[in-house]
Amino acid sequence: MIPETLKTELTARIAAAVTPREAAVDVMKELQRHYGWLTDEAVEEAALLLGLSPLQVEELATFYEMIYRRPVGKRVIHVCDSISCWAMGGEPLMAHLARQLGIEPGQTTPDGVFTLLPCCCLGNCGEAPAMLIGDTLFGRVTPESAAGILDTERKTITTAG
Numbered sequence: 001m002i003p004e005t006l007k008t009e010l011t012a013r014i015a016a017a018v019t020p021r022e023a024a025v026d027v028m029k030e031l032q033r034h035y036g037w038l039t040d041e042a043v044e045e046a047a048l049l050l051g052l053s054p055l056q057v058e059e060l061a062t063f064y065e066m067i068y069r070r071p072v073g074k075r076v077i078h079v080c081d082s083i084s085c086w087a088m089g090g091e092p093l094m095a096h097l098a099r100q101l102g103i104e105p106g107q108t109t110p111d112g113v114f115t116l117l118p119c120c121c122l123g124n125c126g127e128a129p130a131m132l133i134g135d136t137l138f139g140r141v142t143p144e145s146a147a148g149i150l151d152t153e154r155k156t157i158t159t160a161g
C-alpha cells in the first residue's frame, strides 16, 4: 500500500497529463521506487490511479526495460548492447562486470546489491561503451573505471543505510 502523500502526488500528476496513459510510465516509476520493483500490488495500484485495467498497465510495463516486473537489487546496472557500444567493447565490459560481480547478466548478486542487465541504446553512443545505474549515465566505461563506479555505488548504499 502506498502512502497517502505519494497517492496524492501521483493523482495530481495524472490530472496534469493530457491522457492517463501519458502519465503511466511516471506513475510506474514512482511505484517502483517505493516498492523496489513493480510488484503485482503496484500494478493494481497503478491501474486504479490511472483508470486503466491491470492488464493494460502490465502491457505498458513490459514495453519499458527500466520497469522491473521481478525483484531487482538496490542498484540495477544497465549495460548498453546496441551497435555503437557493441563496437566499442560493450560485450567484454558486460563479461567483465559479470565476472566481477560473480553473476550472469539478468541475475542479482546474493547480497541483493546489484542486478546486471543488458539494455538498448542509452542515447550516449558518442561515449560508448555506456551503462546506466539508477539515473546516472556513464560513458567510455572501461573494466578499470567500472570497478571504481561499482565501489562508489556500494559505498552510497552503505552510507544510505
Ligand code: FES
Pocket: 080, 081, 082, 083, 084, 085, 086, 120, 121, 122, 123, 124, 125, 126, 128, 129, 130
Ligand atoms: S549504442 Fe550504446 S548508448 Fe547508443
